[in-house]
Amino acid sequence: MNKVYNLQEELKEHLRQIIIDLGCDKDKINVIIEEPKEKSNGDLATNCAMQLARELKKSPKMIAQEIVEKINKEEYNIERIEIAGPGFINFFMNNKYLTQIIKQVLTLNEQYGRSDTGKKQRINVEFVSANPTGDLHLGHARGAAIGDTLCRILDMAGFNVTREYYINDAGNQIHNLALSTICRYEQLLGKNSEMPEDGYYGQDIVDIAKKLNLLYGDKYLEDTKERYDLFRNFAKNYELEKIKVDLASFNVTFDVWSSEEALYKEHKVEEAIERLRNKGYIYESEGATWFKSSAFGDDKDRVLRKSDNSLTYLTPDIAYHIDKLDRGYDILIDILGADHHGYVPRLKASMECLTGDSDKLEALIIQMVRLIKNGEEYKMSKRSGKALTLKDLIDEVGVDAIRFFFVSRSSDSQMDFDLDLATKQSNENPVYYAQYAHARICSILRQAEEKKLESVLLDEYHLIDSDKAFEVLKKLAEFPKTVATGALKRAPHIITNYVIDLAQAFHSFYNAEKVINDEDIEKTGQLLALVKATQITLRNSLNLIGVSAPEKM
């Protein structure tokens, strides 16, 4: 947390004290300080006088007047204070308030933006979790970009983050993967085999079959348990490796890869049912085993074990979430596609039943992405294997542009991904706007270095005095708070907005003012410090989105 941000907090506390002295109930006081959009309304402002009007039974303006008289301006680097409009108190800060941020940034460097907002709470974020039955596609890309960015933000805001991928490697889909692989293998060897009903028709399955053929020849033409197990595992691992490679090239990594199959092997799935049974919320009906989830807010009860004795997908998922709780996390976040949102209440019901801790689970629902090609929706079908994969997307559009695009929209909104726009007009993507600012900065710093001009480290930069420079400084100061807000609201898109704002402030400053001036080495040194601080903040914020900060463009 930087000094400027702390100063805001201190000022808040100062105001709180003043208000209490005016005779307000201290439990009701929630002082809000904000940075007005309109700069004629000051650098900081508070609406607290208006909020107190009713309780104190005085006009907001009078209250504001009384508050202002008691404020210690010097201690909080306040130049002057105005009361405006219906009762806003506007603070105009002095040069020291803004310029001291530079030293903070330069000193903290890549740590700038960190805060202890999360209080080291242990938080587990599960995302992507695609079945290892094929390539990742567009929807996964959005989930991956948002999930990974959220993790980076949470980490910087002081949470202890675990990134987790849950591998559904025990269900029907893996079964179909195994059968599809076997079929393709047999077809390679000249047999007229038919694909299973819900088979996977992608080229990748054919590739797997070819590899198996290469390894084992025609050894596995006969239908045996051994063949099934071998092919199943081979195909699963092949697909999983492919997913890992694609994610890595998308700058996404995980700390924990959890396996559904492992839950079975460790008997955690059976155990989950028994634990629910011991609580008295399991019953048998129509030959199936039911969980009375409606007792915990679900709209109906759910089947855990079907009448054919197999388990529904919910059952291992309950075991999985209980397992996560058992591992001691304070918060669990599931990042889910919109098509799974109805799934959350039943999962929470199980957690509530077993631990009473269902509040620890948060679901971040990500709305659907439509792929637009040639001006119309491009439907992807698993059956034909026709889909736009993450890998294709990276090759055509590039990691930076994709990540920025996906993260820049609120996850609550559906979005269209227009492929033609993304590839053809990629220069118009806002990500380049931000990266360009960084490249410009690097160019300035390179030239300064050639001229042996150096930035200086000071407590106060009295030669920095232009409005454009102050706008940049204000943005720099906002960074830690922005990260904290993004973390608490689980809203990564706040960071992309910030990046654009900061880049804009810098571009504007750049055009208005020349940094390198051989005639005035002292001022150049101070401005170079500002430029460096901007570089650091831009780099740190781009890094949160997983986007590169190029030195040249």
Next chain:
RNA sequence: GGGGCGUUAGCUCAACUGGAUAGAGCAACGGCCUUCUAAGCCGUCGGUUAAGGGUUCGAGUCCCCUACGUCCCGCCA
């Protein structure tokens, strides 16, 4: 029928626990490169925040209602 999410400028989207004149990018128009990168800057144009009602000093934001879009409502995952 029930529920989740959405509806803001011509297009794609913002707007921090309710705040001051609702902002960016793209598109359109007009300026700015003998000066650190013009992938840039400055300016202009563009709005009944889907419609209607309510709450209050104050609503894009909260409540109610209607319409439209989308997703879910399985002993599929």
